[in-house]
Each structure stands twice: as structure tokens, then as C-alpha cells.
Amino acid sequence: MNTPYQILGVTEQASDAEIKQAYLEKVKHNPPDRDQQRFQQIHRAYETIKDEDSRLRYALFHWPGMEFDELLEHVFKPADRISPLPADEFLKLLSSVSIEQTLAKKIN
Structure with missing residues (x-):
């Protein structure tokens, strides 16, 4: 895909x-x-x-190729399993979002 x-x-x-x-x-x-x-x-x-x-x-x-049941399993997985998105990548994505910009869009 x-x-x-x-x-x-x-x-x-x-x-x-x-x-x-x-x-x-x-x-x-x-x-x-x-x-x-x-x-x-x-x-x-x-x-x-x-x-x-x-x-x-x-x-x-x-989540490429993931069926609904697999998505639910992923969401409710035990904490000791590895996430498909590494923590450092997740934090990088979150840090790239401007909170002020996002709030401004929601207010307008």
C-alpha cells in the first residue's frame, strides 16, 4: 500500500x-x-x-493495514508491549505542533 x-x-x-x-x-x-x-x-x-x-x-x-479489531487491541494493549510509533518520534511530532497556533484556529 x-x-x-x-x-x-x-x-x-x-x-x-x-x-x-x-x-x-x-x-x-x-x-x-x-x-x-x-x-x-x-x-x-x-x-x-x-x-x-x-x-x-x-x-x-x-495505522496501515490495520483492521478495526487490531486497532482496538493496539489501543487497549498492555503497557509492556512496544508501540508502533517510537516514543522519540511521538515526542518530536508533538513538539512540532504550536499550541498557540492550534488554539487560535479553534477560537476563530
């Missing part, structure tokens, strides 16, 4: 502008009237990672 980053051909460190440029380039070469399914795949990938909040949500809550 391809990730949104792979579909758009960008790295996980890509900026909003780089992701948007890659999306527009992919849409240019895969218009909806040529291959609707491919266009939808590209569009969903862009919607998933188009901005910092979307990328953080994807990083924190996306």
Missing part, C-alpha cells in the same frame, strides 16, 4: 508548498477525465497531508 507521500512523490519533510506543487503536477498528468480512479487516489493523498495539522493527524492516527 502506498502512503500519501509516495503517491505524491514527496518526502515526509516536504513543506506545504512542495506538497501542493507535487499535487498540481500529478493532477496535470492524471486529469479526472483520463483516469478517475488515479485522480481520486492523488486527491485523497493530497487531502491527507496538505498542511501541518493534516500531516500530524496522519502520523499519529494512521
